[in-house]
Amino acid sequence: MADFELEVSEEDAGQRIDVVLARRIPDLSRARAKALVEEGLARVGGRVVRKSHLLASGDRVEVDVLPNTADFYAAPDADLPLEVLTETDDYVIVDKPAGVPSHPLQEGELGTVAGALVARYPEMREVGYRRREPGILHRLDTNTSGVMLAARSKEAFERLRAELQSGRIEKRYLARVVGDLVAPQSIDIPIANDPRDARRVRACVDPREIRRLQPKPALTEVVASRRAAHGSLCELRANHARRHQIRVHLAAIGHPLLGDTLYGGPALEAPKHHLLHALSIRLGSRTTRSKDWEHVDSELTIARRS
Numbered sequence: 001m002a003d004f005e006l007e008v009s010e011e012d013a014g015q016r017i018d019v020v021l022a023r024r025i026p027d028l029s030r031a032r033a034k035a036l037v038e039e040g041l042a043r044v045g046g047r048v049v050r051k052s053h054l055l056a057s058g059d060r061v062e063v064d065v066l067p068n069t070a071d072f073y074a075a076p077d078a079d080l081p082l083e084v085l086t087e088t089d090d091y092v093i094v095d096k097p098a099g100v101p102s103h104p105l106q107e108g109e110l111g112t113v114a115g116a117l118v119a120r121y122p123e124m125r126e127v128g129y130r131r132r133e134p135g136i137l138h139r140l141d142t143n144t145s146g147v148m149l150a151a152r153s154k155e156a157f158e159r160l161r162a163e164l165q166s167g168r169i170e171k172r173y174l175a176r177v178v179g180d181l182v183a184p185q186s187i188d189i190p191i192a193n194d195p196r197d198a199r200r201v202r203a204c205v206d207p208r209e210i211r212r213l214q215p216k217p218a219l220t221e222v223v224a225s226r227r228a229a230h231g232s233l234c235e236l237r238a239n240h241a242r243r244h245q246i247r248v249h250l251a252a253i254g255h256p257l258l259g260d261t262l263y264g265g266p267a268l269e270a271p272k273h274h275l276l277h278a279l280s281i282r283l284g285s286r287t288t289r290s291k292d293w294e295h296v297d298s299e300l301t302i303a304r305r306s
Contacts, residue, residue, distance in 0.1 A: 004193055005061070005062050005192070005193055006021075006024055006061040006198070007059075007196055008056065008057055008058060009196065012024070013055060013056055014054055015054065016051065016052055016053065016054060017033075017037055017042060017053045017054075018030065018034045018036075018051045020061070025063065034051045036064075037050065037051040037053075041063060042063045043063075044059050045059065045060055046062070072104075072107040072131060072132055073131045074103060074104055074115050074117075074131065074132045074133070075107075075108050076115055076119035076122070077110045077111065077116050077119050078119040080111055080113075080119075082094055082116040082117065083095035083097075084120075085147065086288045090153065091150060091160060091283075092149075093147055093148065093149050093150075093281060093288045094150070095147060095148075096140055096144075096146060096147075096148050096278075097145055097292065098143050098295070099142065099143060099273065100113060103133045103136065113136070113148060114133055114134055114136060118134045123153065124150060124151070127152070127154050127156075128151070135152060136149075137149045137157065137161060137164055138164065138241070141244070141274075143273035144274070144276045144278065145290075145293070145295070146173070146293065147171075147280060147281045147289075147290050149164075149283075163283070164240065165240060167239040168239075169239060169281060169282065170280075170282040171241065171278065171280070171281050171282075172278075172279045173246060173276060173277060174236075174277045174279045174297070175233075175236060175257055175277070175296070176230070176232070176233055176234075176257065176258045177231050177250055177256065177257055178230070178231045178254075178257075178258065179254060179255050180227060180231070181234050181250075181255045182222070182225065183223060183225035183235075184221070184224070185221075185222045186222070187219070187250075187252070187253060188218070188219045188220075189203040189205060189249060190203075190210065190215035190217050190218060191244075191245060191248060192214065192215035200263070201245075201248050203251070205252070218241075218242050219238070220236055220246055220250075221237040222235075222236055223235045223236060223237050228297070229299065229300055230258060230266075230300060231258060233296070235279070246276060247260055247262070247274065248263055251263035251265070257274040257275055258274070258275045258302075259273050260276075266302050266303070269302070269303045271295065275295075275296050275300075277290065277293050277295075278290065279293060
């Protein structure tokens with residue numbers, strides 16, 4: 001399955017494939033887009049094309065992005081505070097504030113968890129999925145707060161990655177959502193990249209969409225829920241969460257996150273971001289719980305619509 005799948009809109013029709021790829025795929029430069037096409041890693045309707053190929057509305061573009069695409073070492077950032085909840089010889093668990101990116105998008109970028117980690121644990125520099133994600137086993141969206149797990153050695157990384165992929169590491173979240181969310185329940189709608197908007201993922205229900213997008217399986221469990229201002233405060237479990245999984249799953253059943261305007265949630269006056277928090281992570285018999293979660297259960301004001 002391709003890493004990215006795009007459906008060409010009328011706005012993109014008549015333009016070169018490398019131009020469209022650079023615009024539609026986050027963090028992909030024009031030079032790298034050209035290289036992908038030249039290397040045969042981008043296809044239109046299943047066919048390899050030249051970088052000068054002009055796209056037509058409705059074309060389906062598939063892109064295989066190499067693991068080291070736009071990769072670089074995360075710049076150490078000793079000035080960014082790092083709240084360490086658990087530290088062992090193999091791994092650390094940190095508490096990420098909302099608004100702090102998990103990793104940099106540009107070389108030399110500061111103010112990320114990755115930079116703070118590599119400044120404090122330089123042995124993580126060569127560990128991880130990519131150089132700019134030193135030791136990081138699972139990312140959180142910039143505006144999602146809470147616990148993150150990072151390995152201190154390649155051996156520990158591979159072991160923990162296997163445990164994560166098998167679901168043996170339990171991850172729980174807190175969320176504020178629209179409406180009266182019923183608990184317990186499971187949401188197991190498969191997820192695919194949105195071919196019309198690279199910022200989003202899509203929960204696929206229609207059989208035709210499933211055949212076309214080939215979504216990956218995903219499971220979010222609503223463990224508990226209680227009424228709160230403007231909706232519900234709920235506890236969720238998603239041991240092997242994919243990109244935006246919880247956000248799109250909740251939106252798909254009619255309960256988008258408060259503040260998550262990308263998936264249909266109402267905007268907030270304060271804080272001005274979605275209310276999702278990684279509450280805890282359990283490895284074996286040891287559970288590490290976030291300290292900084294009260295903002296999710298605070299008084300909120302829905303922004304007025306203009």
